[in-house]
Amino acid sequence: MYTIREYRPDDEPQWLECRLLSFFGTDYFDDVKTAKTVLPDPQLCFVAEEDGRVLGLIDVEVDGQCATIDSIAVRPDAQRRGIAGALLGHAIQRLPAGVLTLDAWTRENTEANAWYRRSGFVENHRYLHVYKNWDEPNDGYASPEGLSAPVMAFMHADIEHEAAMREKHGRVYLCRQYLRPL
Structure with a gap:
C-alpha cells in the first residue's frame, strides 16, 4: 500500500522518472524536465510512495486566493489505483486558509480531461498550443540578425x-484551464 508524504530533495530522480513516464503517452510527451520545477513559496509538493518507490506526485503553487497544479503524475504501472485522487485530496487539505480556487491546465488527452471533470473541476478557459516542426515552412517567421529562421517553435494562439493553425501546423493542441472552487 502506498503512503503520501512531502517531497524531499532526494526524491528528484524518481520524481523526474515518474513525471516523464506519466507524460510520455499523452499530448505532453515532449514536456521533459531535467530538474524538478522550483516553485515560489508557498508551495505544496507531495509524492505517493510504496516500498521506497515514487508512484505519483503533485506540485501546487499558491498565489493568494488561487492555487495552480503545476504537475500531477502517476507512473503508468501504478495508474487506476486512486493515487492521483488521493494526491489531489491530500494537497487540497493542506492548502493555506483563504485559498478559494484550484486550477489546472491540460491538453486534449481524453483520460486527463475526464479525470479533472470527475474530480470537481470545470473548464474555465481554452487557447491553443501550436508547434512549428522542423519540416514545416518558415513563412511568417523572423529571427534576429545572425540567426536562422526557427527550426522548431512552441507558441500560443487564441482559440x-x-x-x-491546424491547416498550417501538424501539432496543434487545445489547452484547457480547469477550475475547482474550494
Missing part, C-alpha cells in the same frame, strides 16, 4: 485561430 478563434484554431482552423488556420
